[in-house]
Amino acid sequence: MPVIERRAPRAARTRSALVTIGGLVTLALISINLSRYGLSTLAVTHAAVRDWLGGAELYSYRDPFSQAGAALPPALAILLAPLALLPLKAAGWLLGLTGVVALLLAAAALTAPIARRYGRRRAPLALVAAALAMLTEPVRATLGEGRPELLLFGLIVADLVALRRSLRHPVMPRSPDPAAPLRWPLWRVDDPVVPFRDRVRHGWLDGSWAGVGIGLASAFAVTPVFFLAGLFVLRHWRAALTALTTCVTVTLAGLLFAPRETITWFGSTLWQLNRTESLDAAGNQALAGVLARLDGTPAPPVLVWLSLGVLLVAVGMIRARSASYAGDEVTAFVLIGLAAAAFGPMTTPAELIWLVPALLVLADAALRRRAPARGSRHSRFVDTFLAVSAICGYALLLSAPTTLLPWNGYAFALIILTSTLPWRSAPLPPAQPQPHRHPAAIPVPRGSRP
Structure with missing residues (x-):
């Protein structure tokens, strides 16, 4: 018993030391990338949104050196508007830390089936995958240039998790008996008997929110629209309709809060490829x-x-x-x-x-x-x-x-x-054992009685 008590604090101290070292290395990598790439993309977005909040047009700003303009939808500009109130370096750090968190969650979701298949712990494999990903050029450039690609990546992977849950636990109609206990698969979310808190919790567990992440990402950028179309191609009809509804709702909200910028974006800015x-x-x-x-x-x-x-x-x-x-x-x-x-x-x-x-x-x-x-x-x-x-x-x-x-x-x-x-x-599901049948002692025609 004393040996077990001695080993437990040692393992906890080891984990704490590894987490501390990992956090310091992550901060060092973010700092190196910020210095190397100089927040080139975020600098243009930061200045354009700041001028926009001051009364100018969002898409009229041009960088004095590169002549590059802001190329983000109004919905994303509204989301990033609080960053314009911060200094550029502080906004870059906040966006970088948020992107690292999204990368960690996405790595945990992508490596979970692999860890489960080989009987390994999920956390170490996810941390190793995220650490290796942070050394690659796409992640380095995203953090250093101050781009939201990691956040969009996390939203799309979140929908992947929701689809995985929905395929594992489909939603079924409730039993007509009002006194019937709660069973899995879940009840319909429109059942008036279920409290709202339970509906939210069960909806999160059964993946009925699949499509919200892709819908948000499609409203914030152009490339995720391919994933929205992909949901229809993959025949995830419910998730596809949810994504389409979410994208249209967020776009209409952008039209409500920024009508001139939304019309300009879809009318001309979106088609300026260069x-x-x-x-x-x-x-x-x-x-x-x-x-x-x-x-x-x-x-x-x-x-x-x-x-x-x-x-x-x-x-x-x-x-x-x-x-x-x-x-x-x-x-x-x-x-x-x-x-x-x-x-x-x-x-x-x-x-x-x-x-x-x-x-x-x-x-x-x-x-x-x-x-x-x-x-x-x-x-x-x-x-x-x-x-x-x-x-x-x-x-x-x-x-x-x-x-x-x-x-x-x-x-x-x-x-x-x-x-x-x-x-x-x-992997194929395990075969169900068939009941063993002894051969009949006296064969008789099928359907007749011996």
Whole structure:
């Protein structure tokens, strides 16, 4: 008994020390990224929103050096308005810390099925995945430039968790007996007998809120609209309608509070594709940027870009639907994110966040294939290829972008992974034991009595 009591405080002190070290390292990484990238995107947004609060037009501001303008919907501008009241560095730190929290929660959600499958603890695996993700260029650029991509990523992954819960615990109508006890699956949320607090708690547990995260993200940015369309493609009808309703509601709220900016955004600003940077710039790793650089023009050939882009999105959606049918919703969402980033038209390294969970899918697929004993040479080659692809992909995201952007490294990674990322079939449920039947001593015709 004394040995157990001695070990418990030691383990608690070890965990506290690891958490403290992890927090200090996280703060150091945020500080390094802020100094390296200089909050270039947040500086433009911060100045534009501050002028807007002072009475000027939101989209009339231009940076005096880069001539870049704010490219955010009015709903996101309203959300970020409190940051304009803070100094730029303080706003960058607050946005960076919020993004790190969203990354931790997303890592916990994405690694939970893997930890459960291998019988490991979820917290250490989620912390390791989040730590490795923070070293990659998409996360570094997001934190350093002061962008909300990690928050949008967290909202989309939250809907993934809700879909997982809704598939596990579908909502069923209540028993007609009013005295019947509460059973799982849950009652309908419109049942007048259930108190409102219980409705909220049960709604959170059964995932009936699926679609709210994607709807909010679609109102705050353009790329998450592909996930909203993906819900319809994956036939998650209830989540798709919830996402559409949420997006429309938030957009109408923006129209109510900022009517002139909302009309300007949907009327002209949204279609200014080169508002923040030229399409042929090296930082644009979308298909449009690759075609523009190959053609040697400021913009890509429109028909060629739309034809190849629509084909790439169709491939991503079809493969996402197949992954969803196989029971791998994570890979389905990753494929939609990769296809959306590849389609563009403007995809900077900070918007390549879906490459990070794609590497997690590759690594898990390699480990999952090696779990059972396989003797064929082809199977060993596939296992090795998946493992090497995951390692090389992570090295690609660790390297400096200046060495990869001129060679379109990220763009080719998006196109290749959209077309080849494997999905993992869900494990089959255990077979139900059949009752043992003894052969009849005297066979008789079926349906007759002996």
